[in-house]
Amino acid sequence: MKNVVEYVGEVALFIKELFRSIPKFYKSFGLTTDQIILIGIGSLPIVIVTNFFTGAVTAYQAAFQGREYLPDVYIGMSVIKAFMIELGPVLTGLIVGGRVGSAITAELGSMRITEQIDALETLAIDPVRYLVLPRVIAGAIVLPLLTIIAILMGCVGGGFCSVLLLHIKPIIYIEGLKLQFMAHELWGGLIKAFAFGIIIALMGSYHGFKATGGAEGVGKATTRAVVSIFILIIIFDFIIAQIVF
Secondary structure, X not given: OHHHHHHHHHHHHHHHHHHHHHHHHHHHHHHHHHHHHHHHHHHHHHHHHHHXXXXXXXXXXXXXXXXXOOOOHHHHHHHHHXXXXXXXXXXXXXXXXXXXXXXXXXXXXXXXXXXXHHHHHHOOOOHHHHHHHHHHHHHHHHHHHHHHHHHHHHHHHHHHHHXXXXXXOHHHHHHHHHOOOOHHHHHHHHHHHHHHHHHHHHHHHHHHXXXXXXXXXXXXXXXXXXXXXXXXXXXXXXXXXXXXX
């Protein structure tokens, strides 16, 4: 219990330092742009492939569960609602969390071990403002954009399965996508993605800053970062769902 309280306290202090650096964001604009490109473009292929086939599986399972007593139009509705509310933001968050969170921790952990972060402090450069803030802002911007792409690819994958494997007419599947579409469900999913982006960059940076003990310590910090990111994504998924929906 003591370790948990200590961990939460250290993260809270780290977040406090992050908030203190926000007024100087203009100094890190170029770094933020670089991180947006790095996180977004680098994660795009795996997000596209994963959500395409998840959409296909979702359509197939929806048909398997309810085709005997529900019209085919409900397959499209099931796919888009599942991706807007849950699958799009959560699956994208977990994918990017595993890929980007581990990369951030490894990079910053190596900088901590080799005393590059200490060198920044010696030069009167705030390492949180220089290293953490651009990554957090980039994560908050990129995750909702990737989630929109994930939703689109999920619908495309669901349509691929519905038309080619389930022999449903394309117009029926498209009508299902429009059936009972609610904007607040889309916004709710994007709010989740926004929070997940902050969590990924924040926890990756925190564990990177706390890395000790050489290469082995960086490896352990990376593992702890990915585990904490996954747990927090699931927790905040539940909390935001209760508030928004």
